[in-house]
Amino acid sequence: MRVFVNRKVRKLFVQMALCMGAAVLCAALSAPLGVMVMGGAALAFCYRYFWRQDRQMEEAVLQIRAFMAGDKDARIVCDEEGEIYRLFHEINTLAAVLNAQAQKEGQSREFLKNTISDISHQLKTPLAALNIYNGIMQTEAETGSLATIGEFAGLSEQELDRIETLVQNLLKITKFDAGTMMIEKQPQDLAEMIGEVEKRFAFRAEQEKKQVVLAGSASISFLCDRSWISEALDNLVKNALDHTKSGDSVWMTWEKSPSAVRITVKDNGEGIHPEDLHHIFKRFYRSRYSQDRQGIGLGLSLVKAVAEAHGGTVSVDSRLGEGTTFVLLFPAVEKT
Numbered sequence: 001m002r003v004f005v006n007r008k009v010r011k012l013f014v015q016m017a018l019c020m021g022a023a024v025l026c027a028a029l030s031a032p033l034g035v036m037v038m039g040g041a042a043l044a045f046c047y048r049y050f051w052r053q054d055r056q057m058e059e060a061v062l063q064i065r066a067f068m069a070g071d072k073d074a075r076i077v078c079d080e081e082g083e084i085y086r087l088f089h090e091i092n093t094l095a096a097v098l099n100a101q102a103q104k105e106g107q108s109r110e111f112l113k114n115t116i117s118d119i120s121h122q123l124k125t126p127l128a129a130l131n132i133y134n135g136i137m138q139t140e141a142e143t144g145s146l147a148t149i150g151e152f153a154g155l156s157e158q159e160l161d162r163i164e165t166l167v168q169n170l171l172k173i174t175k176f177d178a179g180t181m182m183i184e185k186q187p188q189d190l191a192e193m194i195g196e197v198e199k200r201f202a203f204r205a206e207q208e209k210k211q212v213v214l215a216g217s218a219s220i221s222f223l224c225d226r227s228w229i230s231e232a233l234d235n236l237v238k239n240a241l242d243h244t245k246s247g248d249s250v251w252m253t254w255e256k257s258p259s260a261v262r263i264t265v266k267d268n269g270e271g272i273h274p275e276d277l278h279h280i281f282k283r284f285y286r287s288r289y290s291q292d293r294q295g296i297g298l299g300l301s302l303v304k305a306v307a308e309a310h311g312g313t314v315s316v317d318s319r320l321g322e323g324t325t326f327v328l329l330f331p332a333v334e335k336t
Contacts, residue, residue, distance in 0.1 A: 216254035235299040244269030272318035
């Protein structure tokens, strides 16, 4: 029986059995005083047991009240076996779960606070620029300088595009964090998908006198969400073009092994400063060494979120002045 698992219950049972046996023996020997002594002993043993049980319950209540009052380390002592100690253990487990949830909620509140602060900081610059441009255009409108108005209207459009990109990327990353972003995987022709990425940047590369070079097998099937993987690759190629100069190149290569699909985006541009390598996937991270002043620091965070949503990883290797290599690694799925 489970009730006898507890050492103290077994001890009480033995004591009561001995008292009852002794009382029966005394009755058989016609010794009423012995019967009374054994009865008194049995009552004493019972009183002592239930008094200890009451003390344990009172201590448990005190620990529960301490936990409810804010003492996160309050726990009920449950160093023995038995049903009551099993109950105490479950209460301690519940306290640990509540602590973990409270810690997670605290981290969520801190994340929300930091995110709002980051958004405010990121929006401050384009909004201030828009305010200045608007004032200039109003002044020039009075003097009839259409060329100046057209110039600052174009600058205003750039700032509005920057705000739109910021908001869209934030919404996407937030959905990944919340687990509400749907990943719909279908077998995709990897060469075709990467070819489309190259076409989207072909005009820019030509204008900037740069090259986007592709190299990989034409027969690789990759189970993925095409739109999200394409967006991740778009961000990596854009990042590469942003940090290369005229005459530089960007290489996109892909291969499949029995265990993984590997996509690499490499450039021979300015490279990343060693101090920045461990931070570039953080949201809104802006290097003090980077010459890029238009980026918002969300593209690489989105790449990381997309890779992890596909069960993959993204890594980076870079040498200052020599270039940067990003590697996306995904579990391989055999073509069916």
